[in-house]
Amino acid sequence: MIEAGEGAQLGVVFGSDSCRSDTEELRSKGVTVKQGPEDVPWGVQTVFEDPYGDSHVIVESARAG
Numbered sequence: 435m436i437e438a439g440e441g442a443q444l445g446v447v448f449g450s451d452s453c454r455s456d457t458e459e460l461r462s463k464g465v466t467v468k469q470g471p472e473d474v475p476w477g478v479q480t481v482f483e484d485p486y487g488d489s490h491v492i493v494e495s496a497r498a499g
Contacts, residue, residue: 445490453478453494 450456457471457480468489470480477496481489 445488447491447493450492450494453480453492456480456492457482 454471457467460480460482461467466483468481468483471478471492472480475496476493478494480492482492483489
């Protein structure tokens with residue numbers, strides 16, 4: 435079991451084909467979205483919080499080309 439000390443961040447990064455759509459779905463279900471969705475150099479990302487207060491990230495990768 436991993437225990438996080440104060441200030442430590444443990445979380446999961448989820449890949450997505452549509453970060454903006456997934457973010458709206460989470461919001462509609464009452465999930466706390468802490469940041470985003472926002473454009474970042476590597477695509478689009480959102481940071482959300484689970485029921486235990488842990489932060490997780492959804493990332494839609496930028497398309498090359």
